[in-house]
Amino acid sequence: MPLNPVISKLSGKLVVLASASPRRLEILSNAGLRFEVVPSWFKETLDKSLFKHPCEYAVETAKQKALEVAQRMPFKHLKTPDIVIGADTVVTVDGLILEKPTDKQDAYRMLSRLSGKEHSVFTGVAIVICRDKNSSVTDYKVVDFYEETKVKFAELSEEMLWEYINSGEPMDKAGGYGIQALGGMLVEYVRGDFLNVVGFPLNHFCKQLGSIFNSPPASPAHKIKRDCDEAWTLVNKTTNGDVELLENVKDDSLTSVQEQNVMGLEFAKCNRQDVPHSIISLLDGFKVSKTLFTASKLKVFDVLNTPGGLTLEEVAGQINASLLGTERLLEAAVSLGLLERVRQEEISVYRNTEQASRFLVTDSPVSLHGYILHCNDMVWPLFSHLESAVREGTSQHERAFGKKKEDVFQDVYYSKDEVKIRFMDAMHSIARVTGKDLATAFDLSCYKTACDIGGCTGAMAYEFTKAHPELSVTIFDLPQVIEMRRHFQPKENDERVSFVAGDFFKDDLPKADLYILARVLHDWSDEKLHVLLSKLSKMWTPGCGLLVSEILLDEERRRPSRALLQALSMTEGKQRSTAEYSALLDKHGFTLKHVKHTDNLLDAMLFVKEEQNDKRTLLGCSSASIETAELE
């Protein structure tokens, strides 16, 4: 009697392991599974930057490995497998994904990065179920999942490192080590499934097989909480009634994983059903935000922007704060992955993680510092009156800032220079982080002049001119904003960027081929927007385009929660879905042509006006770009 009844269900089926890994072969055959090995030819070259989380990268690679074998076998091996199993193991540390080292130097870089630290090992697994529909067509269903294990390395001396590298063991292993052999000596502790580190999460795999092959799940559906978004989208698209049970818990599982991820807390440990992990994370969310705000306000990330890092005493001295308070702040920031603590010559020093250096240091080109301070100084006080906002259905500016507000932009935010600059800095941060993605979201080669309405400091405009050498951009914003923009002079001077002062609700807009409305529409009610959109519509000439950038809600208005949370403190505007924006603009004759979900803070939509049937004249773009401009 095999230990796991599911394994026996596979007897008589052609099961294929799409992997050359001897470790996977050993783990699965030790479990009593009978299978053939057909190594995958899929090259592990997916663009890592396209994945929100390393687990998604590992899962997608595993899926591609398995599908490649499933599709090749009927032709090359002249038989169709029943099940193909693919897997991919990656090590993640400091926001980086480490795969197999390319050479000894690469192994050295990986291992010295892991030295003295805890890291995560993710194995993504894909189970492809193949069914011959007829002699020439095979139907594939994919179930995928991942497992995370935490591993802590001891401090490794140079001598140990090189001795281990010269043993040859690191070269075919993710992260450059093999925990099951000599590499085991480098490890202080392991949290989670050991076999997952070795390359295959056997326990989780058996549970998944149980779900697929009809045996009732070992416990209620929540068992699958650790699966990621991609996996269940696929299940949803491709599987039959058996797996719909899993699909039903999709939303719960996503909420749990996503919310925890957003807060920078550890990934859900969802094996325990009796602990409300996701609720605890939500409960702690405000502490997480405030830790980030405080560290940013005290310029901890600027102070730590030095190559070697600083001791606690040095940081406390530089930020002029108490030793105990600084220690608590730094330790909390370490736990959130914002800082790391390493031992150097018997003393502990703190240093920025790569993410912090990139996004939290004030003078980084993509710094979020300005936006973080805005959240601390302007949004936090509003949220502390959320209960009143909900009861009254009104903005809480008066309670939070002691000032009645008529027009949020002119009265509260822009009343003092210091406040103006802080607000502009927030917009400037967001524009710098999102600008490149928005500028390259669509083929804009047919436009020569653009007008960025409410373009603030011009940070977005500079990204557009950088991406499009033929384009000139005029920023149209309030006179006070244009006057204050001198505080945000760009490093390089670009003569193709100019500024015009005016109020987009009252004054004439500059003439342009392309209008840009980035992060403007959500701030206003439909009624107010009709004023702006009518004006835009009147100035419209054939060939013009309108690029709208916002956080786009899904059609059920459930995600991303970032948009809905932002709405809680909004004044008169609202967050909208793509269809809602489309309907709003449609009233003024604008037709949505293309939508781009950028995976950045803002998404993009491109609108045109179809006054005649001849799209070519209207868009003024080449026929090739017209085809790609069709709505997805």
Ligand SMILES: Cc1cn([C@H]2C[C@H](O)[C@@H](COP(=O)(O)OP(=O)(O)OP(=O)(O)O)O2)c(=O)[nH]c1=O
């Ligand atoms: C971290 C770690 C990884 N590994 C191995 C597991 C995997 O075989 C390898 C990660 O590379 P993978 O690309 O996941 O797998 P692979 O190239 O060996 O095989 P295939 O692509 O054909 O499936 O690293 C260990 O053996 N021990 C360890 O401690």
